[in-house]
Amino acid sequence: MSSLSLTSCSLSRRRFLKVSSSLTALGVAGAMLPMGMGRAFAAGEAGEVLSGSHFGVFYGKVEDGRLASVRPWEKDPHPAEMLDGVQDIVYSASRIRYPMVRRAYLEKGPQAERDSRGAGDFVRVSWDQALDLVAKEIKRLEDEEGPWALYTGSYGWRSAGRMNPQAMLQRLFNLMGGSVSSSSNYSKAGIEAIMPYVMGMIEAEGPQTTFKTVNEHSDLVVFWAVDPVNNNRISNTIPSHDEWNWIDELKAANKKTVFLNPVKVESCNDLNGEWIAIRPQSDVALALGLCHTLLSEDLYDKDFIADYTYGFEQFADYLMGKGSDGVEKTAEWASEITEIPADDIRDLAHRMVAGRTMIVSGWSTQRQHHGEQFPWALVTLASMIGQIGLPGGGFSQRYHLDACGAPVTNGPSIGSPISAGKRKETKEWPEEKGAQIIPVARVVDMLxxxxESYEHNGGTHLYPDVKMTYWVGGNPFHHHQDRNRMRKAWKKFETVVVQDIEWTASARFADIVLPAATTAERNDIEMVSPTCRKALLAMKKIIDPVFESRSDYDIFSALADKLGIGQEFSEGKSEMDRIKEVYEAAKAQAAGKKVEMPEFDAFWEQGILEFEVPEKNRDYVKHAEFREDPLINMLPTPTGKIEIYSKPIEKMGYTEDCPPHPTWIEPMEWLGQKDKTYPLHVNSAHPKYRLHSQLAGTKVREQYTVAGREPCLINTKDAEKRGIANGDIVRVFNGRGQVLAGAVVTDEIRPGVVRLWEGGWYDPEDVSDDNTICKYGDVNVLTPDIGTSRLAQGTSAATCMAEVEKFKGEAPAVTVFDAPKDAA
Known part of the structure; x- marks a missing residue:
């Protein structure tokens, strides 16, 4: 490569963009080919391999067989600060190096005591011995009990790439006779449940009105409980980071922006936006107060309501106090709940209808008690404003992830190389044995x-009696709530198998631990920002698996052999065979669009394919067709319209926790309670420097920890009241548990609120103590484990109150990032 090569993975953004511009000017970045296919020049130096991660496309530098460093792809507009962690995770002290078995389990099998789970007493075994133990237990339970005794509810963001280990797990167990699995996710179960009833679809998926359209047509952009700058650093696939260009363009255009959030988030600072510090969990009340203002002042779009919505009359009666509660939802009423002055609420309502307004929401507001209500209320407010389907107007529920506002290219979508397949019915599944699929956030209830029965989305089901779980590509001891309750329930499992990269708390609370390879140690394929289909990436193996780790496909193929279903599982196909199948299917799909793609070997050598954006896609407006003709382009709801009132939900009878129209329902605990046990709301936002719990076990942690622990943001006034100074170790506690954290005193968080990022690794001081302190700062020690409502049964992690005090005495050392003894 020329002297303009990028040699450091820690370039400043200014330097990186300067070099990238130089490369582009020289034509190094590649040229567009005919038929709409772009050939991106993989400008790697000698010893570099192009691949991808949840943090972006990158080059891995290999020296003496080791992954020595990483640097971002030259076309990444804003390389993620935590990309170094992709290299460090391979060799970190927390890496699972060998197959390990808990000593008690090795001695007594599923009859072993379970109290020592989490204590770190593991014995190294061979791969053959470990897989024999796993296979033996699967066979025993399938034969003696039945598939209802096995839980493969593995959930998590796994590694980037289409070789999905969770699909492999389901395939394996389905070939054996089946298992209990899970539905939905912890991220957006509430919005996934409610939006099909309101819009006939999950609005949080698929392309959104393009960033370009917002930039050109919106007069006001309201960011409601969302921080795109923070969240778009990562992706559940591979991010393109195109959202950063949008933020830069919004700023350059000097667009008016409002941020409704208890924290002055990074995006607000970047855009110099107006910060309205709303009281946590009062978002529905604010939406109702805004709706009431539009209704009572006759400012709402009556034509849009009449032509495009159903059930407004019932909702209007509720707003005016004619509902069962008899309370008028005035701006004054909303002000008491939100602590936003009534005049400011009215002013915001006036501004929303004065020009073209785009309302951008995130998902945090639906991860709370009665979380289904806010997405519904937001759509209702947007309907009253009447700009849905117009350029720069309406709402979006996904600008915070996966470049969903970028225009869609003419490239193909790609599928999965591994099909879970159907359950091989070796046994009938009697109704009394319980549900085959449970809501993912109800695993502890199941245990x-x-x-016992539970209600979910209009149905009544039974919890199965599970005895074993196999977890891969996820970390339940991160994403589930009420850790102490979970620890007790986890003892119900006779056997716990965890297949992972690092010694997370989930691995530490397992009986059998299998070391998986990282993305740097295996081959894969993935679309960069798959919603807009920006580019197809060959994720090449950079180095061979280190220590005794194996790729997930190799592990499951070997386990399938032990179970006597090896040929059925693999179908005689290698990992590369399956990757090639994905490519060939995409190539055939592209041909149907008259988009030419090279042969697989040429693609694999080339490394990445970028696709063109058809000009018409640059100005895409969501729901424009519906607005143009609501009869021809009816929504897939019972009425074909936006359902402000839902008769299907009415028939479910969920009056107390999910009524048939958007409703303010007081959460189980919140700042507005008259008799609060604990005075502070705990905000558990997504972290800035990792993806959930991923990369916490790497050197990236050095960028954000305070006193070696998770940072705890606390308002200056709250800190002064408690004698807390910046950098102090604090104890955050409530009736569910207690954690240590490092104080960050700031005025960029609302008084009465503290913030602990989710994803901090659980580090119990004493696993024999039911209320042991977490030494590092896992916020889910504090959060409640209750469903949003009977509709979604999603997580209510954003509903949490606690107290904070300065920790006195010598703080216990953080040990969770070191492998258990005998495992290094």
Missing amino acids: EKPG
């Missing part, structure tokens, strides 16, 4: 209440 505590086998045979």
Whole structure:
């Protein structure tokens, strides 16, 4: 490569963009080919391999067989600060190096005591011995009990790439006779449940009105409980980071922006936006107050309501106090709940209808008690404003992830190389054995209440009596709530198998631990920002698996052999065979669009394919067709319209926790309670420097920890009241548990609120103590484990109150990032 090569993975953004511009000017970045296919020049130096991660496309530098460093792809507009962690995770002290078995389990199998789970007493075994133990237990339970005794609810963001280990796990167990699995996710179960009833679709998926259209047509952009700058650093696939260009363009255009958030988030600072510090969990009340203002002052779009919505009359009666509660939802009423002055609420309503307004929401507001209500209220407010389907107007529920506002290219979508397949019915599944699929956030309820009934999305089901779980590509001891309750319930499992990269708390609370390879140690394929289909990436193996780790496909193929279903599982196909199949299917799909793609070997050598954006896609407006003709382009709802009132939900009878129209329902605990046990709301936002719990076990942690622990943002006034100074170790506690954290005193968080990022690794001081302190700062020690409502049964992690005090005495050392003894 020329002297303009990028040699450091820690370039400043200014330097990086300068060099990238130089490369582009020289034509190094590649040229567009005919038929709409772009050939991106993989400008790697000698010893570099192009691949991808949840943090972006990157080059891995290999020296003496080791992954020595990483640097971003030259076309990444804003390389993620945590990309170094992709290299460090391979060799970190927390890496799972060998197959390990808990000593008690190795001695007594599923009859072993379970109290020592988490204590770190593991024994190194061979791969053959470990897989024999796993296979033996799967066979025993399938034969003696049945598939309802096995839980493969593995959930998590796994590694980037289409070789999905969770699909492999389901395939394996389906070939054996099946297992209990899970539905939805912890991220957006509430919005996934409610939006099909309101819009007939999950609005949080698929392309959104393009950033370009917002920039050109919006007069006001309201960011409601969302921080795109923070969240778009990562992706559940591979991010393109195109959203950063949008933020830069919004700023350059000097667009008016409002941020409704208890924290002055990074995006607000970048855009110099107006910060309205709303009281946590009062978002529905604010939406109702805005709706009431539009209704009572006759400012709402009556034509849009009449032509495009159903059930407004019932909702209007509720706003005016004619509902069962008899309370008028005035701006004054909303002000008491939100602590936003009534005049400011009215002013915001006036501004929303004075020009073209785009309302951008995130998902945090639906991860709370009665979380289904806010997405519904937001759509209702947007309907009253009447700009849905117009350029720069309406709402979006996904600008915070995966470049969903970028225009869609003419490239193909790609599928999965591994099909979970159908359950091989070796046994009938009697109804009394319980549900085959449970809501993912109800796993602890399932463990505590086998045979008991629960309601979910209009149905009544039974919890199965599970005895074993196999977890891959996820970290339940991060994403589930009420850790102490979970620890007790986890003992219900006779056997816990965890297949992972690092010694997370989930691995530490397992009986059998299998070391998986990182993305740097295996081959894969993935679309960069798949919603807009920006580019197809060959994720090449950079180095061979280190220590005794194996790729997930190799592990499951070997386990399938032990179970006597090896040929059925692999179908005689290698990992590369399956990757090639994905490519060939995409190539055939592209041909149907008259987009030419090279042969697989040429693609693999080339490394990445970029696709063109058809000009018409640059100005895409979501729901424009519906607005143009609501009869021909009816929504897939019972009425074909936006359902402000839902008769299907009415028939479910969920009056107390999910009524048939958007409703303010007081959460189980919040700042507005008259008799609060704990005075501070705990905000558990997504972290800035990692993806959930991923990369916490790497050197990236050095960028954000305070006193070696998770940072705890606390308002200056709250800190002064408690004698807390910046950098102090604090104890955050409530009736569910206690954690240590490092104080960050700031005025960029609302008084009465503290912030602990989710994803901090759980580090219990004493696993024999039911209320042991977490030494590092896992916020889910504090959060409640309750469903949003009977509709979604999603997580309510954003509903949490606690107290904070300065920790006195010598703080216990953080040990969770070191492998258990005998495992290094």
